Amino acid sequence: MKLEELDWAALDRLRDLFLASQPIRSTYWRNSHDLACYDATFGERIGWKWDAVLRALIAQTQGIWRPPLGPLLDFGCGSGIAGRRVLSAFGASTFSALHLHDKSRLAENFAADQAREKFPGISVACGVPEVAFESGLPVTLLVSHVLNELSTTDTRHLMSLARRASTILWVEPGTSLASRQLIGVREALKGEFAIVRPCPYQNSCGLLNAARQTDWCHHFAPPPPGLSMDPFWVRFARQAGIDLRSLPYSHLVLARPDLVPPGLITDRTGEHRVIGRPRSFKGYLELLSCGDEKVEPLTLQRRDKPELADQLEETDEAILARWMIEGRRIRSGVIIEPPSTALRETPL
Numbered sequence: 001m002k003l004e005e006l007d008w009a010a011l012d013r014l015r016d017l018f019l020a021s022q023p024i025r026s027t028y029w030r031n032s033h034d035l036a037c038y039d040a041t042f043g044e045r046i047g048w049k050w051d052a053v054l055r056a057l058i059a060q061t062q063g064i065w066r067p068p069l070g071p072l073l074d075f076g077c078g079s080g081i082a083g084r085r086v087l088s089a090f091g092a093s094t095f096s097a098l099h100l101h102d103k104s105r106l107a108e109n110f111a112a113d114q115a116r117e118k119f120p121g122i123s124v125a126c127g128v129p130e131v132a133f134e135s136g137l138p139v140t141l142l143v144s145h146v147l148n149e150l151s152t153t154d155t156r157h158l159m160s161l162a163r164r165a166s167t168i169l170w171v172e173p174g175t176s177l178a179s180r181q182l183i184g185v186r187e188a189l190k191g192e193f194a195i196v197r198p199c200p201y202q203n204s205c206g207l208l209n210a211a212r213q214t215d216w217c218h219h220f221a222p223p224p225p226g227l228s229m230d231p232f233w234v235r236f237a238r239q240a241g242i243d244l245r246s247l248p249y250s251h252l253v254l255a256r257p258d259l260v261p262p263g264l265i266t267d268r269t270g271e272h273r274v275i276g277r278p279r280s281f282k283g284y285l286e287l288l289s290c291g292d293e294k295v296e297p298l299t300l301q302r303r304d305k306p307e308l309a310d311q312l313e314e315t316d317e318a319i320l321a322r323w324m325i326e327g328r329r330i331r332s333g334v335i336i337e338p339p340s341t342a343l344r345e346t347p348l
């Protein structure tokens, strides 16, 4: 879409609704141009978050794991950007069909048209795949940036679909509220599913500890290169009042235990997920580390491991590492994720 085709009044209205972050009773899509403008802007930014999550998921599983052959259900699909990103990442033939569900029929139809155009080979339908659920086909449930719009009843409905799914791919904005809601989902489903991402352990979330109440689980996706020179995005960022470089998200990937290859979720003792980003100070870095069933703040003195400190600062995607710790001080470490950083390992 060209800059001059954007409906700024519609985008302003949508931004205000999203920022309010409250259950929304009515549908806010007024016409397909609203959806096209969203898809090219807010939606595309959400697409970058999905790209980061899917890239990391595929790298984590060394490209061997994918959702089982069955329908992909995009719940609260909006313009359908998340479903299309998932189809692109795993290949459309990974899924038997794409089901687009939204409380707005306009959104479902828009998303269906976009998907048919991009993936002409896949069967596309609107609504929940009831027949597939009833016949026991493995349904992959995708949820993106929906949770804070749902009423209690809507959330209950979504959770009932989640309990019938075989795999769940879920991305929400990286706000404290969205993260805490997603932690609630994790805790509710952890008995039935294996937690594939982002947690390096299967037991209760370490952020539920009373001492960690002001923290939340979030990571950052890198924006595409050259974004700050692109007139479309510069104008959009100014108008929408957003920082183009900051793409925070919270995410959760769950799968039925029998669908997860051995080794993917076991033997992860000692792996630590960095929550958010390391914070740089003169002479040292501070980070919040989640592993071995707890979340704790750690410090790395630059002089102890200057190369590791540089790697941690340079990495703009979710970090997974092994630390050698003394008290709260990182003495050494190996970055496991993202893999491009792992190539330049600092020996323990």
Ligand SMILES: C[S@@+](CC[C@H](N)C(=O)[O-])C[C@H]1O[C@@H](n2cnc3c(N)ncnc32)[C@H](O)[C@@H]1O
Residues within 6 Å of the ligand: 018, 027, 028, 043, 046, 075, 076, 077, 078, 079, 080, 081, 082, 101, 102, 103, 104, 107, 143, 144, 145, 146, 149, 150, 151, 154
């Ligand atoms: C912020 S948009 C996100 C759209 C899309 N998932 C994405 O990531 O770009 C939220 C979407 O959820 C839909 N939605 C809100 N409440 C819903 C409900 N109870 N059932 C189904 N869809 C709902 C809205 O109509 C809207 O399309």
